[in-house]
Amino acid sequence: MKERRYDLYGNVKCRFCLEENEDDDHMIYCQQLSNKWTIVADNTVCKCNQIIKNFLLQEKHIQLSQEDTQQLLSWNNNFFANTTAVDLNMPIPYVHLMIKSFFPKGKYKELKTIVKSKRIALTIAALFLEVFVSEFYNIIWQPRCKAVAEWEHTKGIKKQDLRKRPLAYQRIAYNQILTIQTEEGTFDLEKRKILKHNEQWSIALEKTKQYIN
Numbered sequence: 001m002k003e004r005r006y007d008l009y010g011n012v013k014c015r016f017c018l019e020e021n022e023d024d025d026h027m028i029y030c031q032q033l034s035n036k037w038t039i040v041a042d043n044t045v046c047k048c049n050q051i052i053k054n055f056l057l058q059e060k061h062i063q064l065s066q067e068d069t070q071q072l073l074s075w076n077n078n079f080f081a082n083t084t085a086v087d088l089n090m091p092i093p094y095v096h097l098m099i100k101s102f103f104p105k106g107k108y109k110e111l112k113t114i115v116k117s118k119r120i121a122l123t124i125a126a127l128f129l130e131v132f133v134s135e136f137y138n139i140i141w142q143p144r145c146k147a148v149a150e151w152e153h154t155k156g157i158k159k160q161d162l163r164k165r166p167l168a169y170q171r172i173a174y175n176q177i178l179t180i181q182t183e184e185g186t187f188d189l190e191k192r193k194i195l196k197h198n199e200q201w202s203i204a205l206e207k208t209k210q211y212i213n
């Protein structure tokens, strides 16, 4: 039985290019996905431009100068533009980190220098990563899972066989734990995602009030 399953999955090719064997890295380097990665990057930057503007409007106690605000928006707009010291074979910079929900350290440093606050930098980083992961999920991950399922269907692979599928095909549920590594340590951004940023602020303000009274 095991041998039969090996026949089914043994030399499985990527469902997009039908040339390369699929492993975790191939999703980054697949020629057929490079346009989709560019769309993921463009959508992320475009959506985050609005999200950052809304964030600054909502959080009135954040006092960024006109110049800092402009710098913050251009930090966002050029997020994927700077390709120095980046693997040129990758479709977009930092994809190998962000696909695992890691926020690039250098980008975080730039961000913190602009906003001059760890709390604001972490919140913006969490928002950015969340948008990226969601775009990746919709544009690349879900179509990939659909293509694999269709392929399994045409091969007549039944439900009871699915447990035996190779590792690369098992991870249908995408793990979304947002993490950021900074010089101060590693932060789990998941909790920040659950607490909306304005809720975080009111909690912080409550704590401050205690000290005032």
Ligand SMILES: [Zn+2]
Binding pocket: 014, 015, 016, 017, 018, 019, 020, 026, 030, 031, 032
């Ligand atoms: Zn491929």
